[in-house]
Amino acid sequence: MRVATWNVNSVIARTERLLRWLERYQPDVLCLQELKAVDDKFPEVEVRALGYEIAVFGQAAYNGVAILSKRPVSDVRRGLDPAIEGEDARLISADVGGTRVIGAYVPNGGEVGSDKFEYKMAWLRRLRVYLGEHHRADEPLILCGDFNCALDDRDVAKKDLHDNTVLTHPEIRAAVRDLESWGLVDTFRSQHEEGGAYSWWDYRMLGFPKNNGLRIDLLYATPPLAATLQETFMDRDERKGKKPSDHVPVMATFSDG
């Protein structure tokens, strides 16, 4: 099973790139973040034509997440707490062929010490509770998405430019490490210990030409699923050409199912 995650930064602006990427890599599952569109604006017809079922949790202008799957999808859940109406569309999960797939768009956090920073911390803590309440680490589960966190220096190209920002702050890193301690394997890191591979480059300041990148898009798997991990890949080439997202797809291939 091939699973991927991609912050597309507007599914409307990125529709052509999305379709071409699906055709090329044929993932069984793709989690999308930052749709920046309500459900009705999702390019459903085009994506279905490529053989995908779609579960969308959209929002106007900001956020928005989706799961695309070639295999049947069931038990779709939207949000960390469906009882809270009008909450940011940042989490969607579904059963796909016996694996629970959770797509997450962790808040960016604005500036360290801001209200947005506290919201990010609280959201990460809630996600940790969500895992504990709904799932078990001895069952096959994937948690992937834009975590807005570079876990250590190997995931930061220019350390001096990013020290103590919301993407590298020790409190944020500790909160994501706490998620890991529930029972999650960082699939890309498990196969690429050396670092220096990135998933996001700022549009500003010539981020990509200067390779001022960070690895903030992660694909976690629980141990029973990680034991079947075959291959991991971050599609750096997707950042090239006209109108790229500022993030690239991250993919993992498992031998099970």
Next chain:
DNA sequence: ATGGTTGCTTAGCAA
């Protein structure tokens, strides 16, 4: 370095 770029929604915000 309080810049820079992109996208949504229409001038300001978020990233």
